[in-house]
Amino acid sequence: MSQSLTLQHPTGKLTGTIKLPASKSEANRALIIAALSGQESQLHNLSEANDTQLLQRLLQSNDQTIDAEDAGTVMRFLTAYYAVTGQQKLLTGTERMCQRPIKVLVEALRELGASIDYVGEEGYPPLKIGGFKGSGQKHLKVRSDISSQYISALLMIAPLLPEGLELVLEGKIGSRPYIEMTLSLMQHFGVSADFSGNTITVKPQKYKAAEFTVESDWSAASYWYSLVALAQEADITLLGLKEKSFQGDRAIADIMYRLGVYTEFTSEGVRLLKKEHERHISLDFSDCPDLAQTVVALSAGIGIAVDMTGLESLRIKETDRIQALQIEVLSLNASLQEVTPGVFSLKPGILQKKELSFRTYQDHRMAMAFAPLALLQPIEIQEPSVVRKSYPRFWEDLQKVGFEVTYN
Ligand SMILES: O=C(O)C1=C[C@@H](OP(=O)(O)O)[C@@H](O)[C@H](O)C1
Numbered sequence: 001m002s003q004s005l006t007l008q009h010p011t012g013k014l015t016g017t018i019k020l021p022a023s024k025s026e027a028n029r030a031l032i033i034a035a036l037s038g039q040e041s042q043l044h045n046l047s048e049a050n051d052t053q054l055l056q057r058l059l060q061s062n063d064q065t066i067d068a069e070d071a072g073t074v075m076r077f078l079t080a081y082y083a084v085t086g087q088q089k090l091l092t093g094t095e096r097m098c099q100r101p102i103k104v105l106v107e108a109l110r111e112l113g114a115s116i117d118y119v120g121e122e123g124y125p126p127l128k129i130g131g132f133k134g135s136g137q138k139h140l141k142v143r144s145d146i147s148s149q150y151i152s153a154l155l156m157i158a159p160l161l162p163e164g165l166e167l168v169l170e171g172k173i174g175s176r177p178y179i180e181m182t183l184s185l186m187q188h189f190g191v192s193a194d195f196s197g198n199t200i201t202v203k204p205q206k207y208k209a210a211e212f213t214v215e216s217d218w219s220a221a222s223y224w225y226s227l228v229a230l231a232q233e234a235d236i237t238l239l240g241l242k243e244k245s246f247q248g249d250r251a252i253a254d255i256m257y258r259l260g261v262y263t264e265f266t267s268e269g270v271r272l273l274k275k276e277h278e279r280h281i282s283l284d285f286s287d288c289p290d291l292a293q294t295v296v297a298l299s300a301g302i303g304i305a306v307d308m309t310g311l312e313s314l315r316i317k318e319t320d321r322i323q324a325l326q327i328e329v330l331s332l333n334a335s336l337q338e339v340t341p342g343v344f345s346l347k348p349g350i351l352q353k354k355e356l357s358f359r360t361y362q363d364h365r366m367a368m369a370f371a372p373l374a375l376l377q378p379i380e381i382q383e384p385s386v387v388r389k390s391y392p393r394f395w396e397d398l399q400k401v402g403f404e405v406t407y408n
């Protein structure tokens with residue numbers, strides 16, 4: 001496995017058509033729902049992303065020990081899935097996964113009648129999941145300010161519970177579009193729910209088999225927006241994206257309008273063209289946390305000041321993404337600071353020609369967010385294989401639009 005790669009572009013001019021990977025968020029919901037339905041559903045365009053390939057394999061596995069690796073959705077969705085289907089499993093993951101909290105979900109599932117024990121530290125994987133004795137409980141209060149994945153996990157099993165589920169979300173609702181995506185996918189497979197105020201109600205129901213085609217991944221698209229913003233000239237088409245999407249990261253089209261990219265929706269996807277960008281913007285990432293790294297790396301490189309809120313969940317993702325960003329923007333002479341609690345300010349500096357090498361912290365998004373800076377000067381990306389989590393062909397796709405990629 002290559003320790004690093006060097007990336008450069010001889011002309012800075014980008015034209016081409018890219019088939020993006022499919023959304024791992026949509027795919028992983030469809031896989032869990034299809035498994036819960038107990039019927040044969042036809043799922044098309046499942047992502048080649050490791051997170052999806054892994055879930056597909058694990059759902060077929062009879063092993064007692066299940067390794068969710070570094071995939072948050074796999075860990076959280078399988079916890080609820082194994083609990084409600086009464087399967088005895090030891091569910092674990094990477095060292096980092098065992099530092100990502102899961103207490104809110106475990107406590108909720110216990111209240112519903114699941115038997116789950118912590119093998120190591122209380123509140124974190126690995127988990128020993130045992131039988132399920134429905135408690136008859138249908139009313140649950142769940143914190144919604146840590147990870148929406150707990151809520152999505154509970155919602156997908158809700159129609160199978162004897163009394164259904166009334167979920168009251170407590171606190172700020174972070175990553176809300178992912179909860180809405182879950183409800184939309186459930187609806188697609190025949191299950192209705194009501195989301196009013198901060199309460200989501202799901203009555204006992206049966207999932208129905210259905211065909212589903214996964215849309216291209218808007219989070220993956222964000223790196224192409226960044227590439228277009230940084231290019232000298234660009235005309236890039238991204239296939240398989242829809243104007244009306246289940247994915248909240250579709251917000252990248254609006255964000256990038258301000259950062260220098262015009263989006264034209266076509267029958268096959270989107271066409272990205274360059275435009276003027278603003279110099280100073282304010283953004284709230286509560287609904288789209290996975291876009292923060294793209295925006296920070298681009299803005300630091302191109303010289304845009306950004307005031308940011310809604311970054312709370314970044315500390316408990318594949319790495320502490322705030323800390324990783326704070327370190328990596330320094331080499332761009334930029335600074336990222338928390339100016340008042342919860343409010344971050346990115347101040348770009350003057351980019352000086354020097355050797356740039358970015359660490360990726362076992363986080364696919366660190367690699368892909370910083371890669372577009374290779375349009376400004378040659379750069380090195382460390383541990384480039386991290387992209388396999390969501391976009392395994394990322395480096396090959398860059399080569400298609402003229403990047404020179406050298407594995408060191
Ligand atoms: O449900 C999902 O598919 C996801 C929800 C988000 O996580 P949080 O809810 O933990 O913010 C997001 O960051 C992650 O990449 C995918």
Ligand SMILES: C=C(OP(=O)(O)O)C(=O)O
Nearest residue numbers: 070071072073290317318
């Ligand atoms: C946070 C992410 O994934 P997960 O939480 O599913 O591991 C991500 O892909 O950026």
